[in-house]
Amino acid sequence: MCQKVFGTSGIFSTFSQNHYAYIWQNYKFFMVDFNRFTLANGLRVLVHEDDTTPMAVLNILYDVGARDEDEDKTGFAHLFEHLMFGGSVNIPSYDEPLQRVGGENNAFTSNDITNYYITLPATNIETAFWLESDRMLSLAFSEKSLETQRNVVCEEFKQRYLNQPYGDVWLKLRPLAYQKHPYKWATIGQDLAQIENASMEDVKAFFKKHYNPQNAILVVGGNVKTEDVKVLAEKWFAPIPAGHKYLRDLPKEPVQTSERKETVVAKVPLNAFYMAFKMPARRDATYQAYDLMADILSQGQSSRLYNSLLKEQQLFSDIHAYITSSMDEGLFIIEGKLSEGVAMEAAEAAVWAELTKISSEEVTETELTKVKNKSESIMVFAEMSLLDKAMNLAYYELLGDAAGLNTEIDKYLAVDALKIHDAAKKTFVREQCSTLYYLTSDNA
Amino acid sequence: MLDRTLIPESKQVNEINFISPQKQELDNGIKVFTVNAGKQELVRIELVFENVNWKESTPLQAIAVSHLINNGTKTLSARQIADQVDYYGAFLQTDYGADQSSIKIYTLNKHLAAVLPILWSVLNESIFPQQELDIFKQNQQQSLKVSLQKNDFIARKNFANAIFGNSAYGSNIEVEDYQAIQRAELTTYFSAAYKPENCTIFVAGKFEEPEFNILNGIFGKEWSNKDASVINHFSFDSSVTGEIFIERPEAIQSAIRMGFRSINRTHADFPAFQVMNCLLGGYFGSRLMANIREDKGYTYGIGSAIVSMKDSGYFFIATEVGADVCSSALNEIEKEISLLKSELVSDEELDLVRNYMLGSMLGSLENAFSHADKFKNIYFSGLSYDYYDNYIKTVKSISPEELKALANQYLNTEEFTKVIVGKK
Numbered sequence: 001m002c003q004k005v006f007g008t009s010g011i012f013s014t015f016s017q018n019h020y021a022y023i024w025q026n027y028k029f030f031m032v033d034f035n036r037f038t039l040a041n042g043l044r045v046l047v048h049e050d051d052t053t054p055m056a057v058l059n060i061l062y063d064v065g066a067r068d069e070d071e072d073k074t075g076f077a078h079l080f081e082h083l084m085f086g087g088s089v090n091i092p093s094y095d096e097p098l099q100r101v102g103g104e105n106n107a108f109t110s111n112d113i114t115n116y117y118i119t120l121p122a123t124n125i126e127t128a129f130w131l132e133s134d135r136m137l138s139l140a141f142s143e144k145s146l147e148t149q150r151n152v153v154c155e156e157f158k159q160r161y162l163n164q165p166y167g168d169v170w171l172k173l174r175p176l177a178y179q180k181h182p183y184k185w186a187t188i189g190q191d192l193a194q195i196e197n198a199s200m201e202d203v204k205a206f207f208k209k210h211y212n213p214q215n216a217i218l219v220v221g222g223n224v225k226t227e228d229v230k231v232l233a234e235k236w237f238a239p240i241p242a243g244h245k246y247l248r249d250l251p252k253e254p255v256q257t258s259e260r261k262e263t264v265v266a267k268v269p270l271n272a273f274y275m276a277f278k279m280p281a282r283r284d285a286t287y288q289a290y291d292l293m294a295d296i297l298s299q300g301q302s303s304r305l306y307n308s309l310l311k312e313q314q315l316f317s318d319i320h321a322y323i324t325s326s327m328d329e330g331l332f333i334i335e336g337k338l339s340e341g342v343a344m345e346a347a348e349a350a351v352w353a354e355l356t357k358i359s360s361e362e363v364t365e366t367e368l369t370k371v372k373n374k375s376e377s378i379m380v381f382a383e384m385s386l387l388d389k390a391m392n393l394a395y396y397e398l399l400g401d402a403a404g405l406n407t408e409i410d411k412y413l414a415v416d417a418l419k420i421h422d423a424a425k426k427t428f429v430r431e432q433c434s435t436l437y438y439l440t441s442d443n444a
Numbered sequence: 445m446l447d448r449t450l451i452p453e454s455k456q457v458n459e460i461n462f463i464s465p466q467k468q469e470l471d472n473g474i475k476v477f478t479v480n481a482g483k484q485e486l487v488r489i490e491l492v493f494e495n496v497n498w499k500e501s502t503p504l505q506a507i508a509v510s511h512l513i514n515n516g517t518k519t520l521s522a523r524q525i526a527d528q529v530d531y532y533g534a535f536l537q538t539d540y541g542a543d544q545s546s547i548k549i550y551t552l553n554k555h556l557a558a559v560l561p562i563l564w565s566v567l568n569e570s571i572f573p574q575q576e577l578d579i580f581k582q583n584q585q586q587s588l589k590v591s592l593q594k595n596d597f598i599a600r601k602n603f604a605n606a607i608f609g610n611s612a613y614g615s616n617i618e619v620e621d622y623q624a625i626q627r628a629e630l631t632t633y634f635s636a637a638y639k640p641e642n643c644t645i646f647v648a649g650k651f652e653e654p655e656f657n658i659l660n661g662i663f664g665k666e667w668s669n670k671d672a673s674v675i676n677h678f679s680f681d682s683s684v685t686g687e688i689f690i691e692r693p694e695a696i697q698s699a700i701r702m703g704f705r706s707i708n709r710t711h712a713d714f715p716a717f718q719v720m721n722c723l724l725g726g727y728f729g730s731r732l733m734a735n736i737r738e739d740k741g742y743t744y745g746i747g748s749a750i751v752s753m754k755d756s757g758y759f760f761i762a763t764e765v766g767a768d769v770c771s772s773a774l775n776e777i778e779k780e781i782s783l784l785k786s787e788l789v790s791d792e793e794l795d796l797v798r799n800y801m802l803g804s805m806l807g808s809l810e811n812a813f814s815h816a817d818k819f820k821n822i823y824f825s826g827l828s829y830d831y832y833d834n835y836i837k838t839v840k841s842i843s844p845e846e847l848k849a850l851a852n853q854y855l856n857t858e859e860f861t862k863v864i865v866g867k868k
Contacts, residue, residue: 052482052483053810054459054806055806055807055810089448090448090449091448091449095728095729096729096796097451099727099728099729099796099799099800099803100454100795100796100799100800101454101799101803102456102457102799102800102802102803102804102806102807103800103803104727104728104800104803104804104807105728119807120803120807121455121457121803121806121807123454123455124452124454124455124803126452126453126454127451127452127454129452130448130451130452133448134448137448147741148737148738148739148740148741149741150741151740151741151742152737152738152741152743152744153744154766155697155741155742155743155744155764155765155766156744158696158697158766159697159743159744159764160744162696163595163695163696163697163764164593164594165590165593165594166590235446236446239446267593267694268590268593269586269589269590269592269593270586270589270590299530300526300530301514301522301523301525301526301530302523302526302527302529302530302531307523307526310579310583311522311523311579314579314582317582317583317586317587318583318586318587337586337590339582339583339586340582340586366531369531370527370530370531370533373530373531373532373533374530374533375533376533376552377486377533377534377535377550377551377552378533380484380485380486380552381484381486381550383483383484384482384484384810384811384812384813385810385811386810
């Protein structure tokens with residue numbers, strides 16, 4: 001995931017702004033009321049009324065991500081996200097008028113989606129409609145902006161992927177785990193050169209293909225009334241031509257039949273390794289079992305991997321399991337940094353022992369209750385954030401129906417030990433594993 | 445026909461309402477400040493302890509205690525604590541800050557009575573098992589080694605040490621400091637710091653009389669820890685100023701961090717300083733961002749901030765820039781600062797900053813938690829809500845002349861500490 005502004009980096013460590021994208025990934029369940037309507041041009045609009053806040057959020061999700069890029073133009077969806085702030089056809093500056101009415105914005109691009117959001121005092125919500133609708137209508141396509149943002153994104157590439165210990169892991173792991181599907185490249189792109197070569201022609205073509213009402217979902221939340229939102233949506237968004245519906249037809253990833261391994265040696269202080277297993281897509285009926293399985297393995301200090309591998313056997317100084325929650329076939333990741341002096345073979349064998357255990361024995365009722373209880377409280381806590389509610393409404397609408405947000409918890413509660421057992425058996429198979437060894441050059 | 449070139453009408457934020465907490469006391473005298481708000485059946489309870497007994501020779505004692513406090517008590521193992529907290533869907537978080545350490549529990553109200561006894565055991569019966577300490581030492585050393593490969597981390601560490609020396613604010617922690625931690629330091633620190641006289645409780649969420657009674661029943665009685673302590677206070681002489689260049693020949697970006705020890709929230713100029721900071725580097729549209737990112741494309745991000753601590757404060761500008769443009773970026777930073785000192789900000793730009801800051805303040809009061817956090821800021825600075833009134837008044841009324849004078853008074857780049865890590 002890449003953001004317009006990197007809010008939680010060291011630079012802004014004393015700021016608390018713009019960390020929403022991270023939180024958003026962690027919050028799964030909500031009870032959120034909403035109203036929904038569709039404009040004649042195909043734009044889906046959802047409204048969540050919340051009068052406990054003086055603020056409003058306008059969130060717009062475009063159904064386009066890095067998976068929709070050409071293989072020789074990777075990193076483009078994200079570069080394009082930056083260009084969305086370079087002025088639109090009638091409004092030379094996007095950020096300035098928004099800040100002038102007390103608003104803030106940010107955006108992020110993932111392999112699946114591009115999401116833009118504004119928070120501002122609810123009384124000034126029309127400014128958000130004005131800004132967002134104009135850039136959906138058309139951009140300014142300024143050469144200066146393209147040149148600058150190419151540089152900015154290249155610096156982002158360096159800051160987050162090249163100039164950090166282990167920063168390039170995903171640039172290596174993705175092409176190991178995927179051979180055909182566009183998930184084989186990271187959101188930031190395969191290399192700096194492809195970003196440097198992006199042309200204005202590419203920018204215009206990408207806009208035409210993906211940025212229109214039919215490919216977008218608009219959510220307005222906060223201290224607003226649905227009737228007012230309808231009026232504003234008609235006024236600002238209805239005149240935008242419908243454009244073409246983008247029909248996604250991506251290459252399918254063939255079933256992996258043999259174990260893949262790759263070794264990287266770099267100037268890092270510790271040996272690390274990363275295992276990637278294929279897992280079902282986000283809309284699959286078994287998805288929730290995988291998510292809870294990752295929780296049992298790795299959520300918090302009561303989790304299996306933390307206790308067995310870090311505390312008891314002391315093989316790792318850091319160990320995590322998580323899922324990528326992808327719209328197409330995703331990944332179940334296990335990553336760890338080895339304790340000093342521990343042999344890679346021993347560490348890897350111990351991880352496999354844990355995976356074999358969860359594949360051969362059902363998880364206990366206590367473990368299952370624990371991760372479900374945790375899920376329930378996350379749901380209640382998540383309702384405290386307006387922006388999280390708005391983003392999730394948009395995302396669930398993309399999945400098929402925003403109402404799914406309110407019934408998601410039931411899918412989690414319906415997971416039993418047998419379902420997790422099935423998921424584990426199917427997943428943790430050596431022939432379907434891609435392992436990246438990241439070794440320190442000190443003892444390579 | 446819709447004219448999209450016309451900006452819709454808007455209003456400046458007029459009213460910002462703060463929820464001030466209710467003050468109560470537990471039977472043993474611990475102060476409890478409660479923001480009882482929100483629709484959800486949940487609560488956050490935070491117990492805050494002043495950091496005490498600072499010793500340069502054992503700079504990690506408070507940090508290690510904060511990390512390990514939930515790793516084993518007389519009655520519960522580390523695993524049991526984690527299991528039980530997770531079982532109830534609660535979150536137990538320990539935080540170490542430069543002035544205070546805190547332990548927070550987030551829970552649904554229905555589990556409050558079940559989780560508070562775990563927290564009580566943690567705060568009264570922690571034993572800091574040797575094995576847990578050994579794991580902590582090993583893993584912290586490893587994680588520090590990783591951080592020490594990051595230019596930005598090195599810049600931050602050296603900057604803090606240059607302006608705050610070997611105080612808790614600037615202590616230049618090395619791998620060896622972790623190796624040196626002894627278990628006895630931790631138990632001693634725990635007995636002195638984690639006691640009712642040194643504790644303040646902040647509650648946010650749904651919290652009424654029945655919940656207060658549960659809290660008082662458990663935490664209002666006598667605690668185990670009673671040892672004498674001295675609350676940390678720091679005073680500072682001069683900083684190490686000028687350029688500190690740490691070369692890393694393979695860097696493709698350089699980290700820059702520059703600034704100085706400054707006033708904190710208790711100073712009358714603080715709100716005005718925040719306006720000046722916002723203008724310079726405090727938001728996306730700031731001058732530093734507009735010039736160095738949006739015009740030149742030298743960086744992914746640049747910003748500045750003023751930070752308030754109990755006994756001091758600091759102002760800094762930070763960025764990571766392409767190694768080849770490091771000197772150019774430094775020149776542009778200098779240029780932006782001298783512009784603030786030599787030219788009056790236009791009404792147009794200042795209005796924008798005013799509106800942005802007011803909207804941002806309004807937006808930062810999202811829920812009961814944020815109201816409690818706002819209160820904590822002023823409480824630990826010894827201030828009242830007048831501080832926020834004054835802040836809002838300053839944002840609305842400060843003049844270009846005052847800002848220029850302020851820049852001349854405070855932003856003397858020849859006295860800055862400038863840390864550059866990478867290449868230049």
